Amino acid sequence: SRHRRIVIAPVPLTPPKSPFAFDLIAEAGRLRFLGHQQLLEIQERFREQGLPTIPLRTIQRLTDRFVLYHTATHLESLPRLREALEEFGGYVLVLDGTGAAGKMTLVLTDDDDSGGTGWVLLAAPIAEESVVRVTPHLERLKRGLGPPVTGISDQSAGLRDSFRGVFPGVYLLLCQFHVLRSIGESLAGKRYARFKSEVERSGVKRALRSLVQRLRRARGKCREARQTLMWVEEILAWEVETHGRTFPFVWSALEFYGRCEKVGGALEAVLHRPGRRANGSPYLQLEKALQRLRAPAKRGARLTRDLPALRERWGWFERTRRVLGYRNGPVPLSPKGTLSEEALERGRRRQDWLEGKIEEEVGEKSRSSVTWELHRLLRGVRRSCGSSREELFAPNVVAQVNGKQVVRH
Template sequence: MPNCNAGYDLMVFVGRQRLLEHRQREEIMAALNDDYGIRISAGEVSDLAMRFSQYFLRLHYAKADRIRKILENDGGWPMHIDASGENGRGTLFVVMAGWRKWVLGAWKIATEKAELILPCLRDTVERFGPPCAGMRDLGRAVTPALNDLVSELGLEIPVLACHQHFLADIGKDLLNSDHCALRDLFRRTKVQADIKRLIREFGGKIGLQIDDARQTVIAWQEMEDHTYQLPPGKNGIAVVRALSQWVIDYHADASGLDFPFDRPYFDFFNRCMIGSKAIDAFLRIPSDDRKVTGALKRLGRILTKVACEVPFRHIVKRLQRRAELFDELRDQLRTAKKLPENETVADIDAMRKRLDDWTVSLRELRPKRGPAQDTRDAIDIILKHIDVHGENLWGHIITLPENAPSRMRLVSRTNEIIENFFGTIKHGERRRSGRKNLTHDFELLPAEAALVYNLNQPDYVSAVCGSIDRLPLAFAQLDKEEARRKEKGLPSQKMSNLDKILQLSTSSLSSADRHVVRTENMNQRIIKAARSRAPRVAC
């Protein structure tokens, strides 16, 4: 490579290992030494990985016309947009072609604002053509940015709201206050802490015989006579310990979609109630061992605080009533942990009709007066969201040109494609760094790293370089073409010039600003001015 003692093939190897395989620098150095006898420093690994991302950005832009032609032959491309960061830092904004799952653009933006997102959308459309649809979440930045883009293009482009985000927005407004009140009530009564203390105490009594005790619990579970009498001795204590652990293992009831689709403290309440009833059954035929019976009663007294206290029942009753409404809405939109596969045009039409009919029935069920104030408020929350976002919930059926492979195609009802993409990046970065908090890593991660993930898409690789093995040659051709343009006095290949603009509008302390502000000279300058008596200047 120009001004470098490394070859293109070495850069590609390091870049792929670093950015796609998420291997640490020491792992890459060891692989190069063991497999090829090449020794390089850790700093050179970082340098080559950064060069690789920059070369890949150049290649992506150089092949923009070819990518655009492929997307046009598909009949268009749905634009999926989203931004992600860590603790408000290192915000990465990505534009993705939904049907192909190709990242078309990626930028680091100072903060998620419409005036920073819109230039990125314009740049993408200029290079790859206008989209046939736009998919977004309900964010206050992406919504006006995408609306402004569609208005500027002057085309009939449906702007779609993610169904998952739509439901999450409603669910939080419906359930958050009561769910937080239930959580605070659990903390105030110390139910979970008391149960954990019992578990530790029972574990201490069982001692080194814990493995045998676990086998006893398994055997007790498999008993066919379903006896309600607990075994005596340490075996009985082990059963009570397992029952206590079952009560606080309420996270096992979660679907993995987080609040409001999962309500963990509501699940905890249900397990406490079930556990309390089970203890009543076990105490009807008490164990022959008084210590086992005493342990069971101690657990029962803790759970009685949940079963008998009035505040628990009031909060749960209201939460359950609202959760039933939310789950009904969720059923209308057929959103579960995984969306139904191979949805058809008829499925979308039927879903829309079901939601419209359900909305009409909800308006009719809304109490006009009387004591049902909470029910009125809950229904009003749902109806308000439907009124605001209703027109953006539909339009997924895209009619394609006559030369397209098919006449109709559906856009995904959620932004799950790009959400999962960010999840993959963060999972890889945690694997590489070993850190749970990725604030520092996301600040250092170049935006071009998102484009590199296109190498996981065989059709993209075929479009830009033919095969992975030909990637070093494609990079070499870029430099050859750049040298030829310089010889002829032609301008360089057009690159994105948005970087400086995208880092201006922010109130947060970015890494670049931190190098200026967080210095000893800055401290001394301000402290010196604060302690001085500057002369007054006459106006």
């Protein structure tokens, strides 16, 4: 007779000198870093699974150990990662340092805009973006993955010098996002910060939000109430219509003020029509709210003085954005991943056009301090674009993907 078949579950693998198996460590790490759960929530989840109550300090150690094991596994798997990246024609290395000086993280990823994977290839804490701190990590990446197809970074000298030292002869492009962000912040400057502060202090946003709530509760059916509600909602819609863009890719205070101006002009035309209105009519309530941008006199004067200067600066920022081919649409903000040779040449011609327009502007003499300030900022824009000309529109790099030639950047 045959013996009865017995299936015995394997003994869970356990790290040396540890009472907790690898599967529990993996579950703790998954809940903490992928499930974004707090230590108390993880403790409760384990209790629901029939485990005894694990101290919070022990759960913290389990998650710390998960990070160490995960990092070790990733570094040991670099040869396999290299094989996977070769199916995409190699990798385009994006270098970025996040965080404040002293507590930064160097993140090295494969660019996904140019047909890559978007995978994080290596991440490591660094004290600063210097050659001494960054070079060892790039050398480790080179040993495991080989040289990249090309590289992309911001204007950090430490990142760029490290890349050129470890990967000589490999194209290093300049990230358009960081270039534009730097230009936008420079053009906005303290003048925009002051303008935004004055708009916020005026209280007009609070007054308009209060008014729209009253109008919605009242559900007025008269034409005046409906029109007022439509105007107020049009002003407040600026928050939604920015599509998640942040400063300096949208100057929210300038956009808000412009909408108030537009509605205020339409409202003034209506109020000048003959006919009497009650003191509490929707039109007069809206007019009272918008008047906060003009009072008190000193604040209103500052807003009126800064407005034309900021609009001119925003116009220059938009010209620069269009020249670099950067679409200012919904997040994520990004240019087209790859450009044809014709598009690259067109981009270079646009860059020449922008530099010519800036030359014309700064060549005009003026006694206005506002104009002098604008000319100084535009010279900075010209230097930023001119010094990075070849890195903003570099020649395409072609890679082999499944036997086909594909432009990776």
